Amino acid sequence: QYDAVIFDLDGVICHTDAYHYQAWKALADRLGVPFDEQVNNLLRGVSREESLEVILKHGGLTTLTDEEKRRACAEKNEIYKGLLDEMSPDDLSAEVKDTLDGLRAMGIKLAIGSSSKNAKKILERIGLDGYFDAISDGTNITRSKPDPEVFLLAAQYAAVDPERCLVVEDARAGIEAACRAGMDSAGIGDAALCEKASYGMETFSQLLTICGKPSGLL
Numbered sequence: 439q440y441d442a443v444i445f446d447l448d449g450v451i452c453h454t455d456a457y458h459y460q461a462w463k464a465l466a467d468r469l470g471v472p473f474d475e476q477v478n479n480l481l482r483g484v485s486r487e488e489s490l491e492v493i494l495k496h497g498g499l500t501t502l503t504d505e506e507k508r509r510a511c512a513e514k515n516e517i518y519k520g521l522l523d524e525m526s527p528d529d530l531s532a533e534v535k536d537t538l539d540g541l542r543a544m545g546i547k548l549a550i551g552s553s554s555k556n557a558k559k560i561l562e563r564i565g566l567d568g569y570f571d572a573i574s575d576g577t578n579i580t581r582s583k584p585d586p587e588v589f590l591l592a593a594q595y596a597a598v599d600p601e602r603c604l605v606v607e608d609a610r611a612g613i614e615a616a617c618r619a620g621m622d623s624a625g626i627g628d629a630a631l632c633e634k635a636s637y638g639m640e641t642f643s644q645l646l647t648i649c650g651k652p653s654g655l656l
């Protein structure tokens with residue numbers, strides 16, 4: 439049993455991962471560097487600045503100054519925020535909302551552990567403003583996933599011991615971060631196949647089964 443479930447946001451609660459992709463793609467096209475879904479998968483859970491470094495390295499572009507990198511990140515974020523403005527509560531699936539409500543009905547605390555500095559804006563857009571018991575995001579961390587900081591702070595804000603928390607992630611970097619935090623993890627999407635994930639999920643609602651049984655039995 440778990441006392442808290444800590445959810446990654448992008449790619450788990452909602453599909454903002456597709457918007458990250460579109461925004462990075464627009465920037466990469468302007469810079470003339472290649473960018474595809476495979477590179478995009480390396481950016482899941484990784485901070486904005488580190489994501490740019492991955493894209494530039496992959497594209498072999500080594501000449502940008504720090505100021506140009508800062509402007510490139512700002513440009514990507516403007517495109518991304520424009521896409522977020524189009525989001526509405528319709529972007530929260532019934533499966534995700536019903537599962538969250540079901541976990542809450544079991545007496546489990548619900549928290550967010552996201553690398554994003556836009557997390558609160560996204561939660562507002564999809565109608566989950568004020569829903570979670572604790573939020574740890576890109577605005578309160580100094581190190582991005584796979585560092586465990588974001589999840590350890592989420593546990594602290596929710597007043598739950600790390601070993602009583604389950605992390606839900608779509609990113610390998612996030613599964614690694616959960617491991618380093620001493621937390622169990624449930625991987626979805628790409629992360630479902632991660633060797634380090636405690637559980638691999640095909641559907642979000644499987645969380646109800648995972649949390650309904652003593653940990654380690656599935």
Ligand code: B16
Pocket residue numbers: 446447448449458481482483484485486489515551552553554555556557576609
């Ligand atoms: P922002 P998560 C992460 O969110 C995304 O997966 C990653 O692609 C993004 O670069 C990072 O947030 C920072 O986002 O530019 O909005 O601050 O998956 O940890 O919820």
Ligand code: MG
Pocket residue numbers: 446447448449450482483607608609
């Ligand atoms: Mg994610």
